[in-house]
């Protein structure tokens with residue numbers, strides 16, 4: 001084989017590995033966390049497997065370079081599709097900030113955004129994708145308006161407080177920006193819905209006296225709910241995390257980086273969740289939260305926000321759960337492979353050219 005063909009082949013193989021294979025190989029090291037089959041069998045429960053991602057932050061038309069958008073979204077797409085193929089989850093949760101500019105693009109750009117999101121994060125038939133709303137989708141509390149909320153809920157069916165029941169597990173999705181309890185119309189609606197869900201859960205708990213036909217028909221039996229939202233519940237900083245990967249420990253502000261203490265206590269009291277999941281900080285954290293349950297903060301799914309992104313794989317049954325963090329392909333790995341191959345190939349080209357010149361000169365000297 002001619003040396004130029006060899007160099008071309010190596011460059012092509014490197015490209016194929018980095019752009020088509022690496023994400024898949026990296027994720028193939030992850031596995032579903034195990035539940036005790038004895039417990040599930042004894043209690044006649046079903047197992048539900050969920051992939052939980054957060055902060056995909058798809059860039060819009062205003063911020064960021066088109067190449068940055070194209071390249072990073074390509075790898076989010078590769079990773080997500082690899083996860084769907086390898087793990088075949090029952091459901092996917094996205095914990096807010098699906099978009100980076102959702103709170104200031106016009107309607108037409110928002111429609112494009114939605115199409116792009118569905119294209120990049122398409123799920124196999126029968127696998128629902130349930131999204132919580134984030135501050136970059138509809139704005140923080142001061143900016144959030146009916147206009148933003150309406151268009152998000154039109155496409156994602158969720159912009160307030162909702163309860164989804166899947167295989168006996170109750171997932172309560174919360175709009176964190178509406179949790180200020182300051183009397184605003186969105187906060188009042190969210191509080192009303194939270195109280196309604198709390199009443200439904202109480203009703204399910206006391207089935208003999210429960211008269212809520214809707215709760216009995218849709219949500220069937222009681223199990224402690226699972227909290228899903230964009231903001232983590234109140235914590236002072238990631239210093240309280242039992243596991244975390246944030247490079248710096250910063251103090252969190254109530255209602256900006258985390259929920260307020262008051263809202264955290266209210267949710268804990270009304271829902272009595274058994275585990276909580278959140279996003280927003282862009283870094284992974286496992287902690288015991290203010291109302292005493294395990295809380296997982298999911299890192300950003302995008303290379304733009306996290307050099308070593310990750311997502312969670314969680315197995316649930318009505319009475320138990322287990323969670324594992326799955327590390328995605330670090331962007332530095334791809335850059336290192338490209339740099340090493342480029343250096344190697346450049347060295348080989350220089351060596352070949354020098355050799356050619358040297359041979360020519362020797363031949364000239366002889367004749």
Ligand SMILES: [Zn+2]
Nearest residue numbers: 097134135280
């Ligand atoms: Zn956010």
